[in-house]
Amino acid sequence: MSFDFSKAMEWAYKDMLTFFPENVSTFGSELDSLFAMIYYASVAIFFLTYAILIAFIIMYRHQEGRKAYYYHGNNLMEFTWTLLPTFLFAGIGLWSDDAWTKSKYAYKVPNPDVTIDVLGYQSGFGWQFRYPGPDGVFGKKDRNQISSANPFGIDSSDSHGKDDLVIISPGGARPVEVHLPINKNVLVNLSSNDVLHSFFLPNFRVKQDAVPGQWIKVWFNGTKAGRYEIACAELCGSGHYNMRGLLIMDSQQDYDAWLDQQYKIVKPELSAPVSDTTAIAAATSDSTTTKN
Amino acid sequence: MQSAIAHAHETHGHDSHGDHAHHHDVSFIRKYVFSTDHKVIAKQFMLASLFFLFVGGLFALLIRWQLAYPGEAIPLIGNILPDTWVSDGAVTANFYTQLLTLHGTVMIFYVIIPLAVGMFGNFCIPLMIGTDDMALPRLNMYSFWLVPPAGLIMLTGFFFDSGTAAAGWTGYPPLGPSSGAGQTTWLISLFLIGFSSIMGATNYMATILNKRAKGLQMFQMPLTVWGLFITAILITLGTPVLAAAISMQLADQYLHTSFFMPDNLLVGAPDNSLVTGAFIQNGNQLLEHKQLLGGGGQPILWQHLFWFYSHPAVYIMILPGMGIVSDVLSTFARKPLYGYKAMIFAIMGIAFLGFIVWGHHMFQSGMNPLLGTTFMLSTIVIAVPSAIKIFNWLGTIWRGNIRFTAANMNALAFIATFIIGGLSGVFMASAPVDIYIHDTYFIVAHIHYVLFGGALFAIFSGIYYWFPKMYGKMLNESLGRKHFYWSFVFFNLTFYPMHLLGVGGHMRRIYNPYIYEFLQQYQPMNQFITIAAIILGFSQFILIFNILWSLKYGKPAPRNPWQANSLEWAAPAHPGHGNFDSDIRVYRGPYEFSHPDRESDFYPQWEEPQGVESHSHEAKEHSHSA
């Protein structure tokens, strides 16, 4: 046990807004400024009410012989301080609604440039990704064909599904790594086959629960190349903390190159997606020994 | 389960007096254990809840230790804990999820609700409305005696091989039903404590509606009683929905139904052979024999039913506190409560809105985004009555003559922390902002500002305020102040930085956050929080010591030590069974402090008006127009 007091106290000198991780998505900046707006309003209200509270505590502290003011309140005041917050909060509500529509209504992004499927999974705690492969079309999904060998339930009778690229955790403590292009609308179809997970991209201000039995659409548009972390934000078992993944944002060329390369590596297995069940078993048993 | 209710009917009405006739020669058991006296039951609630506060606090410190020093042995107790809980003295991931689950559950269902509702509801309602006991005393006794078995069932889970519930205090399926026997005990325990709550609440409502002293109008009741009354309504209407949801989850576990399970779930077979921790080792083999579930269910259904109860539950925990604080503030500011009726309407508004905002817990759950807009707007509206309350409390101390007793300091601290907790709530109410801060430490900070800073400080305030009436002894004021200062300072040092962690993206319920690169920088901050939390935890021993010391050496309490107005102070210093030694008739509202025509600065509700009758009448009119 070690404790560095000056390091531990650093928070005290910093503004709350500086704690945000860097924003790299298009709508992220709007969410951040909405946060900042509520933050400044809150700080103002905080100082106002605390000033009043502290001033009253000092001014009206007990003094011998003083008698408090016999007063039951005033309807005009009640009316005023009902109305003022109503306007303030209505303003926040309207602004929020706009940002909410923009960030969460994935169907408002009708022609995404890239579409991927993502599954959270509990046996081994990680994420599974599925790219449509060279033909650019996903194979149909059939819930009845879901198995540990075919977690996405790709319909074996659909030829589009044969070349779908499925990327799973490499095993051990290494996080799964996937690439996506920058400045493109990315649509993620999110689900899970076991318990709830939550797909959290801190830098993109994206968070969405993965719900078994439901395919939920999430979208974002990354603006900056780099290496970002994927986290799980919904308790999904004792390995919940261990669901780290890496998302690498590339230029379109780099992304294409990576996709090609992945396809070559995984291609032998494409005819029956993730048929090598021992790979999963290995991955899952390895991930129990986690580094701290 | 209705038989308890049905039996309790036997105690109502005329023959409830039977108990009183022979109260001089009751046995020890009837007097202190299976007592029907509301004051004894209140003390029993207090004792049980303080025990659980200790347990829940210990869980919290274990969680904090892991976050500050992951993998390091827990000091003092690390090496004596069983191997199923710790490895090399450090908490295991599995035990960590159990701890966070039970910390939440115990603190909410076994500490805050029993203290705020069970203890104060029982103690204050009959005394403050000037009656001898609850409407149904025996039902009241049953409602307490469901708590110890429920609590024991809850804690036994720790001693199972598979551990106790580990799906969070929200118990979301499919994780919940797919885990082991611990989840079962958790569900059964919640069902029992919920039933206890309903029995208690039924009784409170019946008592308040039916047993008010002569002359006491509804709009002359102290805010504490109003807060508890509205709370009782919330409990009666909210808890049964949770009970239904719990039954469904139990069925999912044991009858292999699938209310909350969609088709083809690759999750543990519902025969309990699987717990989440065991999954990994068995790996692929388990995945195969897991497709046993009937399917057709929806995981989000549970969340709706759960939050339909649990959002009102937040108000169940805070409304009694708001009432207590209103009374304490008014008494010690020696000034009528500002806007009495506005305060009551604000409570009603909060309660009503509380039932239509539950969806704001589910903005990221995958429900229809359109529904998100609806819930966002209703949630934002709920901030208005909360703001009204804050302003009215400030109005109450304005031009007062404030006495800084330990009770009043805690009440002022309640306002201070509730302002922060309320403001941080606005962030989450805004659905798009919630995308980022949902399930981060920002939420943890918010809930603790509202439930620890809010509910618990109000409860402390209430304990300091009513202790003299409860035990006939004064609490030690200087120890009380010390307890307050330590608690208040270290409460803020513990929970304020959590907002910053949340903005930094720190997820909640994370066993080892430092797996993530972007969280590694926050370890020193987590260490700071942990140390503050440990001091905060140990400060509570001052309260325990104060209670024990004062019981033995405390000054005997006078009948009305705070020179307050409400009816409980008309009772003897240490009231016995039956509460009052004189008939109670009520002449005015509870907040007639510093009346200009009177020598003394208080004017009790029960004091007969002297001299000019018209004066008090005028005062009453005045308080009503507010």
Add this chain to the structure above:
Amino acid sequence: MSSGLSLAHEPVTKVPHGKLAMWIFLASEIMFFTGFFGAFIVLRNSNLELFSHSAAELTKGLALLNTFILIGSSLTMALSILNLEKGNTGKFKLFLGLTILCGFGFLIVKTIEYSTKFNHHIFPWTNVFFSFYFLMTGFHAIHVIAGMIPMTYMFIKAFTKKGYNHPVKVETLGLYWHFVDLVWIFLFPVLYLIFPAH
């Protein structure tokens, strides 16, 4: 009262404590079944086909019989209260006994219904519809049993020397009993009937 105080006066609302508490409790009971009915409607809408042909397998005739039995028991319950209020203890005992008998009758029919289901290999885990069917009717049956316990107590007491003369308590229990009937009034069409037989 021991000390001659009059703190425990007439109920302010003029409704006896027990009866008032029972109404509050019934409000709570409505919410309990609200949870089930709400969930039922949701899962029905997402599994229409399944619910439709599963409902067709239920024995409507037995449910109809049970509806008649419960309505009858509600009537006898109301009449027993009426007779006790009039001081007509003989008829009170008769009608209360009939009510208990109806309760047993209901449970027997229910048992027959369940065992037919089990014989056809239909269990709570067969599908979501049957999960609802067994859970909702099961909880309803538990309510019936819970009502019959104090009813039997009153019935036995009524035959003792002192007799049983607490009309308000019987009325309170009656409220509960009518509520149980009410739940069935909704369970009957929702589970058995409103799925057209294609």
Add this chain to the structure above:
Amino acid sequence: MSGHHPDSKSMFDSYIKVASALFVLTVLTWVAALDWVPKSWGEAGNTLHIAIGLLIAIVKAYMVFYVFMHLKFDNKFIRAFVFVPIFLFFVLTFALNVLGP
């Protein structure tokens, strides 16, 4: 003791009347649930079945509440114990039914 009950004779009459009405309505529910709607109506026929079934149930419930359970005679405020939960029932089912995306 509870409210202003009419005399027991008229109470007896109304009990019998209500019970008979309940029996009749039960039979009516049964008849209404038979397969009398032409197949060609499709979904509308389905809705009609549900509407009739629930409507009759609501009428039956109303009678039980008002006569058997004395809401008609008792203190009016007791009605709140029925109407508030029913309101919440609608809130819950409304929200639940716009569940998924």
